[in-house]
Amino acid sequence: MSERSTLGDEEPLGAISGLWRSEDMELRTMSIERSSLERVVRRFGELGCVQFRDMNVTHEASDDLDKQTNLRCFITQIRTSESIERSLRYFDEQLTLNEIDANEPQLQQLHNNDAPLGVEEFRGTVHTDLPNALETLARKLNTDEASLKDQCEKLEKYRSEYSTATERTFSVKWAEKHCNNQKTLDIAAEELHEEEQSLLDVQEGTKLYTVGGGGSLGQLIGTIAAEKMDVFNRLIYRVTKGNAVVTYSDIEDDGVAQNKCIFRILYSSFEMQSRILKLTAANGADVYLGRILQSSSGRTDAKAEHIQHLPETEAQFKLIKETLHKETEDRAKMITSTKGMVHDKLKAIARVHTSRRHYVLKEKAMYHVLNMMQVEGQFATAVAWLPVRQIAKIERVLHEHPLCRLYTEDLKNTDKSESPPTYFQTNEFTGTFQGIVDSYGIPRYHEVNPAIFSVVTFPWFFGIMYGDIGHGFIITISAALMIYFQDKMKKMQLNEIVDMVFGARWLLLLMGIFAVYMGFLYNDCFGMMLSYSESKFQFPHDWEYGKDYQNTTCYDGTNLPLVCNSNCSMSDLTWVNVSTSLNGTYTLRCTCPNQVALMESENSCPNFIDYTGDSPNLMQPSNGPTPFGFDAAWHESDNKLTYFNSYKMKNAVICGVLQMTLGLILSLFNHLYFKDHKHIFFGFIPECIFLFCTFGYMCVMLISKWLTPWTNTNLAPNSLETMTKFFLSPGAYSLFDAEKCATNNDCSGYAYLYSGQKEVQVALLIMAVMAIPLMLLPIPIMKGKEKKRLEAIGSPEADLIDMQEVWIKQVIHVIEFVLGCVSNTASYLRLWALSLAHAELSEVFWKFAIMKMLDGSKGFGGGFVMWFGFGAWLSVTFGVLILMEALSAFLHSLRLHWVEFQNKFYVGDGHKFLPLDFNELVEEADKARVG
Secondary structure, three states: OOEOOOOOOOOOOOOOOOOOOOOOEEEEEEEEEHHHHHHHHHHHHHHOOOEEOOOOOOOOOOOOHHHHHOOOOOHHHHHHHHHHHHHHHHHHHHHHHOOOOOOOHHHHHHHHHHHHHOOHHHHOOOOOOOOOHHHHHHHHHHHHHHHHHHHHHHHHHHHHHHHHHHHHHHHHHHHHHHOOOHHHHHHHHHHHHHHOHHHHOOOOOOOOOOOHHHOOOEEEEEEEEHHHHHHHHHHHHHHOOOOOEEEEEEOOOOOOOOOEEEEEEEEOOHHHHHHHHHHHHHOOOEEEEEEOOOOOOOOOOHHHOOOEEOOOOHHHHHHHHHHHHHHHHHHHHHHHHHHHHHHHHHHHHHHHHHHHHHHHHHHHHHHHHHOOOEEEOOEEEEEEEEEHHHHHHHHHHHHOOOOOEEEOOOOOOOOOOOOOOEOOOOOHHHHHHHHHHHHHOOOOOOOOOOHHHHHHHHHHHHHHHHOOHHHHHHHHHHHHHHHHOHHHHHOOOOOHHHHHHHHOHHHHHHHHHHHHHHHHHHOOEOOEOOOOOOOOEEOOOOOOOOOOOOOOOOOOOOOOOOOOOOOOOHHHEEEEEOOOOOOEEEEEEEOOOOOOOOOEOOOEOOOOOOEEEOOOOOOEEOOOOOOOOOOHHHHHOOOHHHHHHHHHHHHHHHHHHHHHHHHHHHHHHHHHHOOOHHHHHHHHHHHHHHHHHHHHHHHHHHHHHHHOOOOOHHHOOOHHHHHHHHHHOOOOOOEOOHHHHHHHOOOOOEOOOOOOHHHHHHHHHHHHHHHHHHHHOHHHHHHHHHHHHHHHOOOHHHHHOOHHHHHHHHHHHHHHHHHHHHHHHHHOOHHHHHHHHHHHHHHHHHHHHHHHHHHHOOOOOHHHHHHHHHHHHHHHHHHHHHHHHHHHHHHHHHHHHHHHHHHHOOOOOOOEOOOOOHHHHHHHHHHHHHO
């Protein structure tokens, strides 16, 4: 085998960097000395640039015993790692229960301060180069776990004894207060005697218990969970057939006996006592005191042996209370002492818990990789994918250890047909966009990566749909704050949704910036239009918005002249050309039929000639459009919606065709790179012809209409009607006839956009139709000829070409592309629809929540009305326009990139480069723990 050694730092000429195409990869063979195996693989894990292949899969089913013996040589170490992980999970549970954070800075500082002392017991670290380091750590953790479990069991035992002693104390106090009362016992006995006297008579060998004085009644006093008390009471009633008296009350305590009830049961026979004791055991009740009855033969129920006899004198009660008080204090001290020991033990564990967890994660991953190698004698052989730009570093690692080499040849059992993995070097910024692409499909090796274009086009499309200065500014500020506090937020425990938003913080920043930029173009801020750019519309002299000009004098030097009397409305106000030229002199006049002629000189006022040029309305643009964005004068115009609707619809189609064209150009780059020339001539070229001759022509027509100065806008050709006739009625065109309009008043039709428009459209349609068979036929025919050639020379590769499958795939591809040009272009209209919906919702919320409230905020309740209106506006702004509308625009932009853009060039059938990377492994594990 030939050996390649490149120890220099120079970058190979064939390497590809950045996001344009994936990194160049090479499949290499490594020969590693067994004594250095673990150290070498650890270094590879620290570099994070080596993806190992499993060489033992093909041998596991082999009958060769010698080979089977060397397979998976490190299973024992993996099982040891899993045992350590189980112990660490137990420590995790205990740390959580005791509210100790293993990542607390103070604990980490203590660990760092102890490190120089070299105290192994306190630091708990294990040097990775020591022999049997993993086994040493496993034994240490097993000892710690056994010790901690013993302490925790003792703690639980002491807590249980303390709880029992506390409940016994409550039982004794309650019994002293309620049960040591002869009158109470007599009343209970009389109740039992009245309910069923037969149970107190002599029956088949039972002893007669007298009722007088209550001395022969049995009693049981104990505690039970409060939620079980009602059910327990009903069960006692049914078992004793109503011949037992049950009294109970809640225990008023904030400690161990909370949510419990104390009960007393009075009964009259030994058989009834046995049934009641079985019920108490079945329902989890604890009986502490009682007056136990015996059978006629003097036998005592075994279940009642642990029950203390009910005291009968105050001295007995006092003695029991003192004993219980001492027992409670002893248990409390033991709990405090044991809890302190457990806490100290956990503190010591917490100081090194994170480092141990990271160490075991790395070791387990390393041994999984070692199990992929073939180990024979003193050497191990590995096959791995390596980025070309990292080979020099990898070779330096191998040359640090004698007898370790890197070779260029593959092993005999290596599948050479496997495509190399796809690897991009990304950071926090580019990783977000690469994740969007990878969610659709991993790029094929060296395929053009859509992520590099998504950095701009994704937030750009979002801005088109969401363009609003105010809303975009809120998103921008939110993303900027997440970026500024990202170090703190990475350490916080975020829920799934917030963590997903935080991960896309850089994408949100660009989305907000583009939304603000498009908001300035749309001149839209919370549903309002701003006057940041000078308006180019000219209003009449002394015009004031909202002023009534009907009942004014003709001209008094201040107000507008009288143009309509009180019988007319403002809709009757119009401009009239008082000259004979097209660019004549215009003045305001009233077209109301009831107009009273109060004007001077031909129904006009002196000194009121305001405009010279084309026929204006109440305001007329002059000197071209506004410098930037939409003119604020459109805010209150009647045709504002029509104007914006027309612009945004055409803009959406043009943006869509531009992005689809970009996709076709990228497909050309792929064909050139992979030297697939037949798909250039019979794929890319006819696809461009079809797209450009149809919807590309439509975009040119739209832009041409914008650039043409129309003296009469009614003569401008209708784009929708023109494209409909372009496909359905080639050569047909509704041409405007001036003579017919003058004689027959038939002014329908449009002017030509340019000379020879009909002939050009027919030619474009013919070219588009001819491109379809050019896409469909040549490639399958060439595949068929190639199959015949391979069959003629007897090549086995001929069997890999299935002509039926080739034809089916080609037909599907052509149909998908031709219909996709139509459907995808229509799909881009979502840019127009969402932009229009967002603008209208913003305007509606502003008018009805703010402006309407301002109109009604008069008098005493005006402040409250305004407060309520602002609160409602703020709620719908954040709930609907910021959250729901932003999410909707994001999903629509995602769909446009996944479907309309990427299906023009993107295959996405690659597999991701998954190297042994300790840093990424630890980061993902920590993130999973925080989440």
